[in-house]
Amino acid sequence: MAEVLRLDGIRKSYNVGTPVETEVLHGIDLTLHARDFLALMGPSGSGKSTLLNIIGLLDRPTAGRLLINGVDAGQLGDAALTQLRGRAIGFVFQYHYLISAFTARENVMMPMLVDRGRPDGEMERRADELLDRVGLSRWRNNNAANMSGGQQQRVAIARALAMNPDLVLADEPTGNLDTKSANDVFELMREINRERGTTFLLVTHNDDLAKSCDRIVQVVDGRIAVSGVSLP
Amino acid sequence: MKRWLPFEWIAAVRFLLDGALQTLVIVGGIAIGVGVIVFMSAMLAGLQANFIKRVLTSQPQIQLIPPDQVARPLRDEPGTVEVATVQRPTQRVISIDQWPKIRAEMQARPDVVYAAATASGSALALRGDTSRAITLYGIEPEIYFQIVKVPDFIVAGEAQITTEGILIGVELARDLGASLGDKIIVSTPLAGNRVLTIKGIFDFGNKAANQRNTFVTLRNAQSMLGLIGGVTSIDITVADIYTAETIAQEIQATLPVKADSWIRTNAQFFTAVKAQQNSNTLIRLFVGLSVAFGIAAVLIVSVIQRSKDIGILRAMGARREQILRVFLIQGGLLGFIGALIGSGLGALALFAWHQSARQVDGSELFPLILESELFIASSLLATLTGVAAAIAPALRAARLDPVVAIRG
Numbered sequence: 001m002a003e004v005l006r007l008d009g010i011r012k013s014y015n016v017g018t019p020v021e022t023e024v025l026h027g028i029d030l031t032l033h034a035r036d037f038l039a040l041m042g043p044s045g046s047g048k049s050t051l052l053n054i055i056g057l058l059d060r061p062t063a064g065r066l067l068i069n070g071v072d073a074g075q076l077g078d079a080a081l082t083q084l085r086g087r088a089i090g091f092v093f094q095y096h097y098l099i100s101a102f103t104a105r106e107n108v109m110m111p112m113l114v115d116r117g118r119p120d121g122e123m124e125r126r127a128d129e130l131l132d133r134v135g136l137s138r139w140r141n142n143n144a145a146n147m148s149g150g151q152q153q154r155v156a157i158a159r160a161l162a163m164n165p166d167l168v169l170a171d172e173p174t175g176n177l178d179t180k181s182a183n184d185v186f187e188l189m190r191e192i193n194r195e196r197g198t199t200f201l202l203v204t205h206n207d208d209l210a211k212s213c214d215r216i217v218q219v220v221d222g223r224i225a226v227s228g229v230s231l232p
Numbered sequence: 233m234k235r236w237l238p239f240e241w242i243a244a245v246r247f248l249l250d251g252a253l254q255t256l257v258i259v260g261g262i263a264i265g266v267g268v269i270v271f272m273s274a275m276l277a278g279l280q281a282n283f284i285k286r287v288l289t290s291q292p293q294i295q296l297i298p299p300d301q302v303a304r305p306l307r308d309e310p311g312t313v314e315v316a317t318v319q320r321p322t323q324r325v326i327s328i329d330q331w332p333k334i335r336a337e338m339q340a341r342p343d344v345v346y347a348a349a350t351a352s353g354s355a356l357a358l359r360g361d362t363s364r365a366i367t368l369y370g371i372e373p374e375i376y377f378q379i380v381k382v383p384d385f386i387v388a389g390e391a392q393i394t395t396e397g398i399l400i401g402v403e404l405a406r407d408l409g410a411s412l413g414d415k416i417i418v419s420t421p422l423a424g425n426r427v428l429t430i431k432g433i434f435d436f437g438n439k440a441a442n443q444r445n446t447f448v449t450l451r452n453a454q455s456m457l458g459l460i461g462g463v464t465s466i467d468i469t470v471a472d473i474y475t476a477e478t479i480a481q482e483i484q485a486t487l488p489v490k491a492d493s494w495i496r497t498n499a500q501f502f503t504a505v506k507a508q509q510n511s512n513t514l515i516r517l518f519v520g521l522s523v524a525f526g527i528a529a530v531l532i533v534s535v536i537q538r539s540k541d542i543g544i545l546r547a548m549g550a551r552r553e554q555i556l557r558v559f560l561i562q563g564g565l566l567g568f569i570g571a572l573i574g575s576g577l578g579a580l581a582l583f584a585w586h587q588s589a590r591q592v593d594g595s596e597l598f599p600l601i602l603e604s605e606l607f608i609a610s611s612l613l614a615t616l617t618g619v620a621a622a623i624a625p626a627l628r629a630a631r632l633d634p635v636v637a638i639r640g
Binding site: 053056058059078079082083085086087091093097099100101102110111113114115117118119120121159163 | 234235236237238239242243246247249250540541543544545546547548549550551552554634635638
């Protein structure tokens with residue numbers, strides 16, 4: 001199976017070069033392949049958000065190598081890194097973070113619009129197809145702010161898939177939803193993972209959801225404590 | 233989403249529409265600012281045009297006259313002491329030396345529009361047992377009337393001077409009890425009495441000018457003033473009235489004449505015009521600054537409010553320069569829309585003020601001058617001000633760290 005993500009000895013320190021320099025990640029090694037569906041768990045402050053930001057190319061590690069689809073992110077400049085992030089990675093955040101000034105359909109089109117510069121029919125068709133896939137065809141022209149939490153999270157998933165990324169990073173995507181909506185959203189991601197082969201990396205505190213993932217990685221104190229083990 | 237619009241324009245317009253109240257408030261502020269600028273500029277331009285029209289249609293912009301006649305004390309051998317007092321000589325009416333050549337030179341200058349030769353001097357106007365002191369202007373009507381718009385002030389008859397004709401002012405006509413077609417005697421020390429027919433009566437709106445100024449043909453004046461073939465002044469209009477003094481100095485430096493510009497002869501008026509222009513510029517500057525600060529303040533708040541959106545866009549692959557452009561466009565749009573509304577408001581206020589503000593005699597206080605250039609310049613300036621005001625907030629938005637922005 002193709003290697004989508006590879007982390008070799010990733011370290012992250014804050015306040016580098018000052019007396020209060022703090023290392024929060026102490027050499028993380030992790031590999032994700034196509035079709036992987038992985039849960040990233042760990043207590044608050046363990047470094048999993050920092051790790052997610054580094055994997056999502058939103059932050060740079062202090063040391064170590066990060067490869068996305070075989071491309072060494074450390075060798076890329078800011079513009080190339082931004083382009084790689086836009087094309088290879090999709091994001092789903094806990095608070096869905098749709099842009100309220102746009103409709104559901106326009107939110108889904110946004111990554112394509114940012115990448116290509118001007119809207120076109122192909123973008124609209126792709127957005128409609130994705131909204132149809134997440135069951136929100138009827139609400140496509142609704143303003144993002146006028147949708148329920150579950151619906152917004154579904155739109156966010158559709159948006160994360162807009163550029164057909166190999167990797168979707170979901171930061172507690174169900175953390176702000178009721179149980180039914182949370183299960184629906186999780187099932188949706190699972191189905192997409194199976195149908196399209198998209199790799200998912202989920203940060204979650206929910207043991208039940210984590211058990212439904214193919215693999216669990218536990219981060220404790222900036223180190224991977226357990227990898228590839230299902231919870232008892 | 234309009235397909236022809238780039239992402240930055242779409243985002244900028246949507247962000248402005250999304251914060252409608254905020255947008256409305258700042259557009260209102262810009263509109264008032266631009267309205268004030270348009271109103272003030274157009275009104276001052278009107279008032280100024282009125283003043284300038286009054287001043288410059290009744291006098292030349294530059295007048296070339298013979299140099300002052302000065303006494304030249306005779307010097308004896310080296311070492312002799314000159315007399316202590318040199319008496320000023322009288323200023324006789326004399327002609328400008330080689331005036332046809334000088335006039336031709338003036339006419340050839342690109343910054344000169346018209347140059348007319350005039351012979352003028354004092355005379356007496358007599359009718360019955362009444363006499364009045366007058367200034368006799370001998371003119372070449374076809375050119376002189378382009379400089380001093382006598383025909384515009386004619387209230388009786390017409391501005392056509394024949395060999396035996398004369399144009400006089402309403403005050404002089406009243407003093408002499410004369411009307412159109414009547415004959416008056418014009419007396420000069422050198423030529424004695426000459427009978428002339430009143431061909432036209434003018435009203436310059438200035439009592440002294442209406443009492444003293446009279447116009448006859450150049451040839452008539454030359455013979456009556458003892459200036460056969462000579463002229464006492466060359467009257468000039470220039471393309472840019474505000475360069476009159478510079479041109480006058482240039483002429484005076486190169487030719488044997490004294491050159492007086494309207495700026496020097498109307499120094500007080502010119503100072504008032506300049507002060508008006510300066511105060512207008514200052515007001516524009518301060519209004520422009522307050523508009524710029526208003527736009528900047530609103531956009532800074534917008535960047536803070538939209539930091540999560542900016543973070544999301546950055547996470548989705550939006551480049552820094554795209555984010556920068558989104559906010560610059562917002563600044564430009566705010567300035568442009570505010571300027572459009574403000575121009576309309578300013579024009580409306582000017583129209584209303586023009587209708588209500590009247591002079592004592594009921595005539596308009598100022599001519600209504602609404603030039604498209606003013607609106608284009610105001611809109612352009614407001615748009616540029618908007619873009620400039622947006623630079624700091626846009627840079628701040630573009631520099632936002634997506635991780636920090638998303639976390640809020």
